[in-house]
Amino acid sequence: TQLLEQSPQFLSIQEGENLTVYCNSSSVFSSLQWYRQEPGEGPVLLVTVVTGGEVKKLKRLTFQFGDARKDSSLHITAAQPGDTGLYLCAGANTDKLIFGTGTRLQVFP
Amino acid sequence: DADVTQTPRNRITKTGKRIMLECSQTKGHDRMYWYRQDPGLGLRLIYYSFDVKDINKGEISDGYSVSRQAQAKFSLSLESAIPNQTALYFCATSDPRQLNYGYTFGSGTRLTVV
Numbered sequence: 001t002q003l004l005e006q007s008p009q010f011l012s013i014q015e016g017e018n019l020t021v022y023c024n025s026s027s028v029f030s031s032l033q034w035y036r037q038e039p040g041e042g043p044v045l046l047v048t049v050v051t052g053g054e055v056k057k058l059k060r061l062t063f064q065f066g067d068a069r070k071d072s073s074l075h076i077t078a079a080q081p082g083d084t085g086l087y088l089c090a091g092a093n094t095d096k097l098i099f100g101t102g103t104r105l106q107v108f109p
Numbered sequence: 110d111a112d113v114t115q116t117p118r119n120r121i122t123k124t125g126k127r128i129m130l131e132c133s134q135t136k137g138h139d140r141m142y143w144y145r146q147d148p149g150l151g152l153r154l155i156y157y158s159f160d161v162k163d164i165n166k167g168e169i170s171d172g173y174s175v176s177r178q179a180q181a182k183f184s185l186s187l188e189s190a191i192p193n194q195t196a197l198y199f200c201a202t203s204d205p206r207q208l209n210y211g212y213t214f215g216s217g218t219r220l221t222v223v
Contacts, residue, residue, distance in 0.1 A: 033209075041217070088151060088152065092208060
């Protein structure tokens with residue numbers, strides 16, 4: 001079974017701080033996606049990275065796909081309370097997504 | 110209306126009861142999925158279907174069954190519910206031609222088995 005481990009599992013920070021969430025696997029994926037989930041809702045796609053070493057930016061969020069396509073990171077600059085939520089990475093194999101264990105982020109004003 | 114609708118949103122049921130969770134979608138996607146979410150475990154795949162006549166087991170299919178009644182409808186059944194099936198259940202859809210667009214999820218069903 002392919003596994004995607006995320007770290008940290010929980011993160012509680014003050015508004016304005018920077019943070020990085022990691023997503024690691026021993027398996028190679030054809031692409032990797034990041035989702036954010038808010039209470040009472042399903043996950044919503046933030047970004048897809050496809051090429052090893054690829055970096056994508058979405059406002060204050062920076063996503064990177066590892067060179068070997070086994071890992072990824074999400075960096076948030078100057079976190080805001082609106083960034084609060086559960087962040088999930090998901091690796092694509094041939095026909096379905098494997099989801100990571102999740103990182104629950106709380107940003108306090 | 111939501112692209113992916115799950116019913117019910119919340120359900121409490123007793124051990125041993127049969128229960129069905131329903132999912133319908135307006136995305137026109139062929140692929141549909143059922144996931145279970147537990148704290149610290151992320152989303153785990155229960156069953157998936159790539160078209161109306163296709164049903165596949167995921168990593169945790171024991172104790173569950175599914176039915177793909179139409180392209181737009183995919184239901185999940187617990188034949189005899191047990192307490193460790195208490196969880197948040199999500200239905201999702203995808204377009205195989207646009208996998209990079211990700212999955213579209215419903216809002217989930219919170220199931221409690223007492």
